[in-house]
Amino acid sequence: MMMTAHSSESEFGDLHRRLFILRVGLLLVVVLLGLRLWHLQIREGPYYRDLSENNRTRLVLLEPARGLIYDRHGVLLANNVPSFSLYVTLEDVKDREVLIQQLTDLLGFDPALVRKKMTAKGSKLLPRKIKDRMTLRDATLIESHRLDMPGVMIQVESQRNYPGGVTAAHLLGYVGEISADQLEKPEFIDLHQGSIVGQYGVEKSYDRHMRGMAGQKSVEVDALGHEKKASVVERPQAGNDLYLTIDVRLQKVAEDLLGEEQGAIVALDPNSGDILAMASRPGFDPNVLSRELTAKQWVEIVQDEGRPLNNRASQGQYPPGSTFKIPMAVAALETKTMSPASTVFCNGGYQFGKRLYHDWKVSGHGYVDLHNALVHSCDVYFYTIGQRMGIDVMAEFGKDFGLGKATGVELPSERSGIMPSTAWKQKAKNEQWLPGETISAAIGQGYVTVTPLQMASLVGTVANDGVSYRPRLVQAVMDRTSGNLQELPAVPRGKINAKPETFRIIKDALADVVTKGTATKAKSSMVTIGGKTGTAQVAALRTGPEENIPKKFRDHAWFVAFAPVESPKIAVAVLAEHMGHGGAAAAPLAKEVIETYMKLTPQVPAVTSDLSGGNGPAHSSKDS
Amino acid sequence: MIDRLTEHRGLDSFDIRYVALILAILAIGVMSIYSVAHGQGGTAPYYLKQLIWIGLGAAAFLVMWASDYHHLARFAYPAYAFILLMLVFVLFEGRTSKGAQRWIALGPLTFQPSEFAKLILVLVLAHYYSKAPRVGWLQRVIVPGLLVLPGLLLILKQPDLGSGLSFVAVYAAMLLMVGVRSQALGFILLFSIMLFPFAWEGMWGSLHDYQRQRIMAFVDPDYDPAGKGYHALQSKIAIGSGELLGKGLYGGTQSQLKFLPEGHTDFVFAVFAEEWGFLGVLVLLTLFVALIWLSLEIASKAKDQLGALLAVGIVAMLCFCVVVNIGMTAGMFPIVGIPLPLVSYGGSATIMTMASLGLLLNVKRKRLSLFY
Numbered sequence: 001m002m003m004t005a006h007s008s009e010s011e012f013g014d015l016h017r018r019l020f021i022l023r024v025g026l027l028l029v030v031v032l033l034g035l036r037l038w039h040l041q042i043r044e045g046p047y048y049r050d051l052s053e054n055n056r057t058r059l060v061l062l063e064p065a066r067g068l069i070y071d072r073h074g075v076l077l078a079n080n081v082p083s084f085s086l087y088v089t090l091e092d093v094k095d096r097e098v099l100i101q102q103l104t105d106l107l108g109f110d111p112a113l114v115r116k117k118m119t120a121k122g123s124k125l126l127p128r129k130i131k132d133r134m135t136l137r138d139a140t141l142i143e144s145h146r147l148d149m150p151g152v153m154i155q156v157e158s159q160r161n162y163p164g165g166v167t168a169a170h171l172l173g174y175v176g177e178i179s180a181d182q183l184e185k186p187e188f189i190d191l192h193q194g195s196i197v198g199q200y201g202v203e204k205s206y207d208r209h210m211r212g213m214a215g216q217k218s219v220e221v222d223a224l225g226h227e228k229k230a231s232v233v234e235r236p237q238a239g240n241d242l243y244l245t246i247d248v249r250l251q252k253v254a255e256d257l258l259g260e261e262q263g264a265i266v267a268l269d270p271n272s273g274d275i276l277a278m279a280s281r282p283g284f285d286p287n288v289l290s291r292e293l294t295a296k297q298w299v300e301i302v303q304d305e306g307r308p309l310n311n312r313a314s315q316g317q318y319p320p321g322s323t324f325k326i327p328m329a330v331a332a333l334e335t336k337t338m339s340p341a342s343t344v345f346c347n348g349g350y351q352f353g354k355r356l357y358h359d360w361k362v363s364g365h366g367y368v369d370l371h372n373a374l375v376h377s378c379d380v381y382f383y384t385i386g387q388r389m390g391i392d393v394m395a396e397f398g399k400d401f402g403l404g405k406a407t408g409v410e411l412p413s414e415r416s417g418i419m420p421s422t423a424w425k426q427k428a429k430n431e432q433w434l435p436g437e438t439i440s441a442a443i444g445q446g447y448v449t450v451t452p453l454q455m456a457s458l459v460g461t462v463a464n465d466g467v468s469y470r471p472r473l474v475q476a477v478m479d480r481t482s483g484n485l486q487e488l489p490a491v492p493r494g495k496i497n498a499k500p501e502t503f504r505i506i507k508d509a510l511a512d513v514v515t516k517g518t519a520t521k522a523k524s525s526m527v528t529i530g531g532k533t534g535t536a537q538v539a540a541l542r543t544g545p546e547e548n549i550p551k552k553f554r555d556h557a558w559f560v561a562f563a564p565v566e567s568p569k570i571a572v573a574v575l576a577e578h579m580g581h582g583g584a585a586a587a588p589l590a591k592e593v594i595e596t597y598m599k600l601t602p603q604v605p606a607v608t609s610d611l612s613g614g615n616g617p618a619h620s621s622k623d624s
Numbered sequence: 625m626i627d628r629l630t631e632h633r634g635l636d637s638f639d640i641r642y643v644a645l646i647l648a649i650l651a652i653g654v655m656s657i658y659s660v661a662h663g664q665g666g667t668a669p670y671y672l673k674q675l676i677w678i679g680l681g682a683a684a685f686l687v688m689w690a691s692d693y694h695h696l697a698r699f700a701y702p703a704y705a706f707i708l709l710m711l712v713f714v715l716f717e718g719r720t721s722k723g724a725q726r727w728i729a730l731g732p733l734t735f736q737p738s739e740f741a742k743l744i745l746v747l748v749l750a751h752y753y754s755k756a757p758r759v760g761w762l763q764r765v766i767v768p769g770l771l772v773l774p775g776l777l778l779i780l781k782q783p784d785l786g787s788g789l790s791f792v793a794v795y796a797a798m799l800l801m802v803g804v805r806s807q808a809l810g811f812i813l814l815f816s817i818m819l820f821p822f823a824w825e826g827m828w829g830s831l832h833d834y835q836r837q838r839i840m841a842f843v844d845p846d847y848d849p850a851g852k853g854y855h856a857l858q859s860k861i862a863i864g865s866g867e868l869l870g871k872g873l874y875g876g877t878q879s880q881l882k883f884l885p886e887g888h889t890d891f892v893f894a895v896f897a898e899e900w901g902f903l904g905v906l907v908l909l910t911l912f913v914a915l916i917w918l919s920l921e922i923a924s925k926a927k928d929q930l931g932a933l934l935a936v937g938i939v940a941m942l943c944f945c946v947v948v949n950i951g952m953t954a955g956m957f958p959i960v961g962i963p964l965p966l967v968s969y970g971g972s973a974t975i976m977t978m979a980s981l982g983l984l985l986n987v988k989r990k991r992l993s994l995f996y
Contacts, residue, residue: 015932018801019924022936023917029947030913034906036954040864041902048864052878052898 060087060127060219061192062232064212065158067239069172069202071248072274072475078172078203078286080158084139087127088118092151102149103130107138127153129194133291153219160196160290166283168251170311171244171411171473173201174286190214200289200309202242202473205410209477212239241478243485245274253596254279257589262577263556264312264452267593270460270562270571272490273469275409276597278453280312314407314414317449318575321534321582322377323560324398324444326462326506329374331397332385333502340505343367346380350439357383357439360535374509375517377533379443386442391433394441395421400496401458402468403450408491409471417454420447445537452573455560460571462510463530463562465503466496511565514587519559522587527598528565531590533582534558536575554578559586563594570597638918639985645915646685646966646981650678652908653967656896660879660887661969670888670969677971681978688982692990696983697930700751703744704775710737711778736972738779738787743980745775745791746937749798754930758802765799786962790944797940798933855891858884860955862894870901888969890961894953908967912946919981922988931987938980 040048069078086103093099096118103109109131117130134142139154146152160175176199182188187208191197195214198207215236254265258281267277284301293301301309310316332338348364350357359365359379365372373381386394398404404419418424420441422433440446450458453471461468470491477486510530514522518533536556557579562571572590579585658671688696714728714737727734749768758764772795780788862878871877876898879887887895897905916939923935942965949964951957963970965977 014803015801015929016924018803019920019936022797023920026916026943027913029943030909033947033950033954034909036956037863037897037902037905037909037950040860040954041867041897041905044864045867045902048861049867051861052865 059233060153060155060217060230061194062215062217062234062236063157063196064214064236065238066160066175066196066212067206067210067478067480068241069210070241070243071246071251072244072276073247074243075248077164077168077244077248078160078162081161082156083132083159084134084136085132085155085157086130086134086139086142087153087155088130089127089151089153090118094150099149099152102145106141106145107131107134127155132157133159160287162286162290164248164252165287166285167248167255168246168278169201169283169286170280170313171201171246171278172286173203173412174199174289175203176290200412201286201311202244202410204412206242206474206477210239210242212480213237238480240480242474243476243478244473245269245276245475246278246473247276247597247600249600250277250593250597251279253277254589254593255281255283257592258576261579262306262312263579264316264575265572265589265593266313266452266456267570267572267597268456268460268471270464270469270568273457273460273471273493274475274490275453275471275473276570277593278311278313278473280310280316282306282308284308311411312452312575312577314409314411314451314453316575317415317417317451318556318558319446319448319536320403320444320450320455321536321556321558322379322443323455323459323532323534323558323573323582324442324448324450325374325377325382326458326510326532326560327397327401327403328382328385328394328442329370329506329509330401330462330496330498330502331389331394332370333505334397334498335389335393337385337388338370340370343369344373344378344381344384346378348380350380350383352383352387352436352439355436370505371509371512374506374532375512377513377518382442383439386438387435391438391441392421392423394438395419395424398448401461402454402493403448403458407451407453407457407471409453410473414453415451417450418447444534452575455558455575456571456573459532459560459562459573460568461496462503462506463568463571465500466498468493468496507565510562514561518583519561519587521583522559522561522591524563524591524595526595527563529561529563529591529594530565531559531561531572531587533587534560535581538578551578555580557582557585559583559590561587561590561594563598569601570594638988642915642918642981642985645911645918646978649908649911649915649966652896652911653892653964653969654678655873656892656899656967657888657969659873659876659899660892660895673971674969674974677974678978680971681975684975684979685982685985688979689985689989691986693931693934693983693986694990697747697751697754697934700744700747704748704771707737707741707744708774708778711741711775714738715778715781734971736970738782738784739970739972739976741775741779742787742790742794742941743938743976743983745772745794746798746934746941746980749795750930750933750937753798753802753933754928764802768795768799784961786948786960789948789960790941790962793944794937794941798937801933801936855885855959856952856955859891859894859953862891863897863954866898866901866904868902870897870899870904873899875899890949890959890963890968891953892968893950893964896967897953909950916943916946919984922984926987927990931990935984935987938984941980942977 065080068076068080071077088099090096096115100109100111100114100118103114104111114130117128120128134154142149142152142154162169162172175196178188178191178195178197182197183191188195188197190213191211192214195211197211198204203210213236216233217230218233219230250267254267254277258265258279260281262281264281265277265279266275268275282304288297289301333340345367346359346365348359348362350359357379360377365376365378365380368376368378368381370381372378395404398419404417404424406414406416408414420433420437425431425433425447437446441448457468457471470493472488472491475488477488478484479486507530510532511528513519513533514529514531519531522529522531534557536558538553538555555578557574557576559574559582560572561574562568570593572593574586574590574593576585576589654671654674657674658669661670710728717728727736748771752758752768752771758767772791776788776791779791858878862876862884865871865878866876876895878884878898879891879895884891884894893908896908900907919935919939919942923932923939926932926935945962945965948957948960949962949968952959952962963973966974
């Protein structure tokens with residue numbers, strides 16, 4: 001009955017006996033482990049040493065397919081096309097010089113370049129890329145001679161392709177091999193030498209979404225370096241697709257309108273911030289930049305006088321000129337500096353201290369109220385109200401409209417422009433603000449600078465009665481792994497605190513600018529347009545007529561507009577560099593863009609549009 | 625009186641030997657991780673992170689050493705309930721890596737509840753068996769078996785075959801220590817688990833490729849997606865090519881050239897064996913055997929049954945991981961994800977192992993001099 005009377009004591013006694021057995025068993029197992037390792041390392045050691053030195057397994061990376069880019073209607077803007085790359089594993093090459101000779105004979109490679117790539121630092125066991133973007137013919141030629149060239153491997157990879165060429169180049173950007181600096185950064189942690197990443201445009205800002213994940217393949221080669229069998233260790237994961245907000249048809253029209261001139265056109269939907277077109281000229285072909293460029297080609301592009309890589313729409317900073325009178329007018333009404341009816345007498349100049357500030361119209365405008373000051377762009381009126389409000393009040397309103405800070409559009413290196421104030425000058429230049437500078441600023445000259453994108457957003461905000469959205473370029477992301485289309489919501493940026501009446505007065509004035517003011521060239525028979533001209537001074541002193549001035553000192557032409565005036569669907573900013581007056585050079589371009597957009601997206605009367613489920617341009621389906 | 629006098633002794637030579645062994649094994653681990661992955665892990669390389677884990681582990685070790693295992697045992701059931709909840713959570717919200725969902729993300733850190741579950745299981749079983757004399761099959765085998773089951777199933781669901789097997793090993797070891805009627809049978813069971821690797825070689829070797837793949841696909845579908853024994857072969861080549869003296873630090877071509885995947889985690893032993901040879905392997909094995917020997921010493925001299933069972937459970941867990949990890953890297957056992965204790969890179973495993981060893985030393989600290 002010992003077993004049933006389980007006293008704790010007897011059990012404890014047993015424990016020691018059992019622990020003894022455990023120790024013996026354990027020693028036995030460890031001895032067996034030791035024997036196994038002895039067998040592996042001592043008895044079969046030389047065999048495994050040999051295997052490791054001639055390890056015939058090569059791990060080859062499988063590059064993922066980069067996500068595609070579409071416009072708002074599903075038109076393809078960037079895709080991948082198969083391309084053949086030539087890899088060489090030095091370990092498997094018998095005679096390097098012979099191989100270089102073979103490649104030169106077969107395909108006309110530059111022997112010096114091939115030699116350089118082969119002698120570059122790196123493992124002998126890992127395949128290295130010698131040539132990419134080979135033609136199918138060349139790749140076939142190599143394949144048929146593969147037995148004569150051990151260590152050579154043809155790999156099919158995908159090459160980024162932009163079917164539209166230069167179209168929307170600044171938005172799309174381009175891709176390129178990851179740089180040494182980028183490899184150090186934490187956001188590129190999963191990448192490796194030779195990975196392709198976005199270097200500009202949405203390719204860069206949405207790189208994380210589009211890049212996908214590389215896979216791996218193990219390739220066994222025989223003793224002669226010939227590929228024997230390959231097995232996929234890990235499949236590559238394709239990147240996600242982007243749906244942009246732009247309409248590529250409108251984009252093309254905008255780019256063609258600028259033609260050979262330098263400048264930018266931005267069109268956006270004020271009801272959502274969707275950028276419908278964003279043109280910058282001169283441009284570049286992203287297909288060329290996405291390739292391996294020679295140093296010479298790169299220098300040529302970078303040193304080009306017209307700076308084609310610069311996206312003038314988001315990175316070009318220009319004085320807004322008279323387009324700045326729009327936020328000035330809002331400020332004057334809201335601060336009650338002026339009532340809509342009160343007038344200022346303009347005799348063609350404004351005396352402040354010792355200096356006379358000219359109006360663009362030498363003879364003067366006579367008595368003008370706010371409406372006429374905007375319609376005829378009277379400078380004296382705005383000198384006066386600027387002087388009354390002071391720079392800091394102007395700055396407050398300017399900032400409300402998004403001036404002096406980046407809009408946050410999804411593009412790299414967006415510039416913020418400058419909305420000066422006394423505090424700004426103290427900080428930036430460590431100098432005091434001079435009263436005369438307020439007067440220049442009142443007509444958008446002096447320190448004030450803006451980007452065309454900021455101006456499009458500004459006029460859109462006015463058109464939308466003060467409600468503004470962050471300008472955006474991407475409306476949806478298609479997740480390749482789950483197959484889900486994730487629509488990105490518009491990003492509200494708040495509402496400008498101003499009376500509806502203020503916006504009504506200003507919009508009326510802007511409509512009259514087009515019908516009978518400084519921008520009659522923007523008058524359309526199709527649609528009502530409201531807008532404001534502007535001229536950004538390039539050189540301070542101007543003498544004689546415009547034609548006599550060398551082109552690079554001529555003024556920039558501005559025009560900002562929205563349409564239709566009654567229920568705005570599009571806001572446009574046009575900046576044409578060195579083209580003189582906004583009314584003549586920029587306004588007709590804005591009109592073209594607006595008319596094109598109206599033709600492309602037939603307007604349905606508001607009531608029926610509601611009934612039909614909202615077919616307005618803001619909701620255009622992506623799969624047409 | 626005696627109890628009181630002995631209970632609060634500080635370090636003695638035994639403790640120092642014990643701690644020195646642990647530190648020596650940890651140093652080998654950090655060195656091997658440094659060797660294989662010095663350029664990896666971004667701004668915080670793996671070896672640095674491992675040093676941080678060891679620091680946290682040392683803190684856990686000291687806390688356990690300074691505590692009283694009797695108090696800890698009282699919290700065994702609530703702790704087990706908590707860890708079960710974590711295991712449920714990890715199934716739904718956990719981070720997936722290499723096809724298995726084992727991690728919980730805490731800000732930038734992730735931790736693996738299944739590692740901590742092992743130690744808590746030891747506490748639970750020790751507490752259960754020592755609280756009352758457990759008589760008969762029902763109380764001895766079935767009830768603790770039911771205690772083990774939910775944790776085991778949750779871990780297998782992740783899937784984490786390695787941790788699941790450790791669970792079973794801990795249960796089997798503790799069951800045998802309290803004794804079952806057919807003890808002989810039980811010991812055969814335990815040793816067959818331990819000897820399984822050796823038997824496996826013969827049995828596994830006689831199967832056709834596709835049969836093996838079917839079995840492995842059933843047991844652990846995600847571990848070796850190539851399914852061609854790539855991993856096991858590369859590991860064997862790494863160990864074998866080390867020969868007697870090894871290839872020296874950084875000299876391991878298998879691991880340095882990335883033929884051997886997971887060189888800093890589950891396959892760190894292969895890296896060490898490649899670079900330090902059979903001599904290095906003998907040193908490491910000796911260190912492990914010595915550590916386990918001292919731990920068994922603690923078990924046999926424990927003050928009470930609770931202490932003895934805790935010690936046995938921890939030793940069993942440690943032994944199992946060491947044997948199975950080395951066995952799998954040496955190609956004697958199918959590849960299941962079990963890290964080499966104190967050597968493999970990994971926060972949860974390092975901290976848990978060091979905490980367990982601290983608890984062992986606590987059992988020794990509290991023992992009666994009566995047993996001397």
